[in-house]
Amino acid sequence: MSVAQTLDQRIREDIERNIRSGAWRPGDRIPFEHELVAEYGCARATVSKALTALSRAGLIERRRKAGSFVAHPHVQSAVLDVPDIGSVIAARGDAYRFELLKRGERKHAAGDPLEAAGAMLTIEGVHHAAGEPFGHEQRLISLAMVPQARDVDFTAEAPGSWLLGHVPWSEARHRIAAVPADARLARLLGIAPGTACLQLERWTWQLGKEVTWVRQTFPGDRYDLVAQFTPQSR
Amino acid sequence: MSVAQTLDQRIREDIERNIRSGAWRPGDRIPFEHELVAEYGCARATVSKALTALSRAGLIERRRKAGSFVAHPHVQSAVLDVPDIGSVIAARGDAYRFELLKRGERKHAAGDPLEAAGAMLTIEGVHHAAGEPFGHEQRLISLAMVPQARDVDFTAEAPGSWLLGHVPWSEARHRIAAVPADARLARLLGIAPGTACLQLERWTWQLGKEVTWVRQTFPGDRYDLVAQFTPQSR
DNA sequence: GAGTGGTCTAGACCACAAA
DNA sequence: TTGTGGTCTAGACCACTCC
Numbered sequence: 305m306s307v308a309q310t311l312d313q314r315i316r317e318d319i320e321r322n323i324r325s326g327a328w329r330p331g332d333r334i335p336f337e338h339e340l341v342a343e344y345g346c347a348r349a350t351v352s353k354a355l356t357a358l359s360r361a362g363l364i365e366r367r368r369k370a371g372s373f374v375a376h377p378h379v380q381s382a383v384l385d386v387p388d389i390g391s392v393i394a395a396r397g398d399a400y401r402f403e404l405l406k407r408g409e410r411k412h413a414a415g416d417p418l419e420a421a422g423a424m425l426t427i428e429g430v431h432h433a434a435g436e437p438f439g440h441e442q443r444l445i446s447l448a449m450v451p452q453a454r455d456v457d458f459t460a461e462a463p464g465s466w467l468l469g470h471v472p473w474s475e476a477r478h479r480i481a482a483v484p485a486d487a488r489l490a491r492l493l494g495i496a497p498g499t500a501c502l503q504l505e506r507w508t509w510q511l512g513k514e515v516t517w518v519r520q521t522f523p524g525d526r527y528d529l530v531a532q533f534t535p536q537s538r
Numbered sequence: 539m540s541v542a543q544t545l546d547q548r549i550r551e552d553i554e555r556n557i558r559s560g561a562w563r564p565g566d567r568i569p570f571e572h573e574l575v576a577e578y579g580c581a582r583a584t585v586s587k588a589l590t591a592l593s594r595a596g597l598i599e600r601r602r603k604a605g606s607f608v609a610h611p612h613v614q615s616a617v618l619d620v621p622d623i624g625s626v627i628a629a630r631g632d633a634y635r636f637e638l639l640k641r642g643e644r645k646h647a648a649g650d651p652l653e654a655a656g657a658m659l660t661i662e663g664v665h666h667a668a669g670e671p672f673g674h675e676q677r678l679i680s681l682a683m684v685p686q687a688r689d690v691d692f693t694a695e696a697p698g699s700w701l702l703g704h705v706p707w708s709e710a711r712h713r714i715a716a717v718p719a720d721a722r723l724a725r726l727l728g729i730a731p732g733t734a735c736l737q738l739e740r741w742t743w744q745l746g747k748e749v750t751w752v753r754q755t756f757p758g759d760r761y762d763l764v765a766q767f768t769p770q771s772r
Numbered sequence: 773g774a775g776t777g778g779t780c781t782a783g784a785c786c787a788c789a790a791a
Numbered sequence: 792t793t794g795t796g797g798t799c800t801a802g803a804c805c806a807c808t809c810c
Contacts, residue, residue: 482758
């Protein structure tokens with residue numbers, strides 16, 4: 305199953321799994337570096353590399369003389385999030401529906417936004433709010449990471465919503481741009497070609513491995529993104 | 539500035555300075571690891587740590603057998619950061635200029651995006667990259683919070699750059715949308731009316747008090763926003 | 773084949789905070 | 792004072808890729 309992996313990545317993922325599973329709670333001390341060195345039979349620099357990465361990711365906090373501890377999640381800063389579009393629309397008081405346009409399965413191809421996936425599920429659909437098109441979605445799901453997605457009926461539940469409920473993610477990346485609607489998109493969304501649209505691409509990882517990529521496109525007057533944050537010090 | 543600095547940080551900053559200043563252009567090969575080892579008289583692991591950090595930050599690209607190269611920057615910046623547009627453009631290797639269109643001072647008015655400010659500085663200008671318009675900026679600065687802004691020459695330094703260097707901030711909020719360019723904006727940026735543009739509004743606070751508001755508008759094909767993040771618990 | 777970066781080892785000294 | 796993490800050294804082997 306697991307392909308070639310560096311030792312520091314393996315240590316990092318082992319610890320990350322313990323934290324995300326809840327086995328290690330916020331505030332718990334994780335093993336000392338020298339204990340991990342003994343456990344993995346490796347050099348201290350290798351353990352330190354893994355812990356440094358976890359610290360930079362905000363999962364642990366390291367204190368001299370005391371050890372390393374599972375970080376208390378930040379309470380204050382509402383930053384970016386992976387939203388469930390259905391919930392957003394429902395919260396607005398509109399009826400929500402996901403229209404599945406295409407569903408397929410294929411091998412990874414050169415130029416795919418997911419880099420290292422084997423077989424992939426491809427999904428295209430349109431989100432509707434109050435009976436009107438709200439946004440378009442093109443998605444890839446790694447079947448190596450999420451084999452159970454093969455058996456899901458995405459006419460009943462939007463893929464984003466299903467993934468949020470069934471697959472944990474540990475890291476995500478957004479790319480946001482403004483694009484004009486091309487002819488096909490304009491027809492699907494019921495807007496004029498060239499209309500300014502907000503395009504959101506999102507890559508999602510679980511323990512360092514790609515889970516899904518999605519490109520969502522919304523007419524500019526129907527969707528805003530908001531982020532509130534504090535300066536980064538790390 | 540800080541005196542205590544680790545060697546790998548110093549190496550990293552030296553290289554970063556060479557890139558941002560334009561001394562090393564995108565595509566240029568930077569010194570091999572063994573050359574940097576000789577230059578700094580340190581171990582290869584220390585050089586490698588610095589280069590790994592630069593690679594993760596997207597400033598360089600490393601290729602086996604070939605060496606490390608100054609990355610061709612995507613024009614993108616993080617959603618969770620307050621970027622200095624001048625630095626972003628300089629990092630891309632283009633000449634940067636801020637064109638001040640209007641500057642004024644007035645009392646707070648109803649409907650202003652800054653709510654509780656008294657006297658405010660109003661600034662409008664255009665960011666230029668390589669001699670071409672890159673983005674438009676409309677800004678308000680609270681003179682109650684930043685009285686020294688009265689005496690700054692914003693034809694010499696863009697207001698965003700000056701503020702980042704002189705006024706600390708403790709909280710910021712972004713609102714991102716896609717909008718079509720209106721006639722005036724299209725003229726200022728040299729684009730067709732209706733062109734899809736990325737519009738970024740940012741409110742910045744210091745210790746709970748509003749410092750500045752800015753609305754920046756970029757043609758959609760010239761600017762991306764990127765955010766990388768991990769889940770928030772609850 | 774040759775030379776690069778990627779990773780790792782088995783030490784070392786230091787700064788700092790906890791005991 | 793003690794033990795932890797932070798940084799660094801001087802090697803090593805490997806994988807990849809350019810020649």
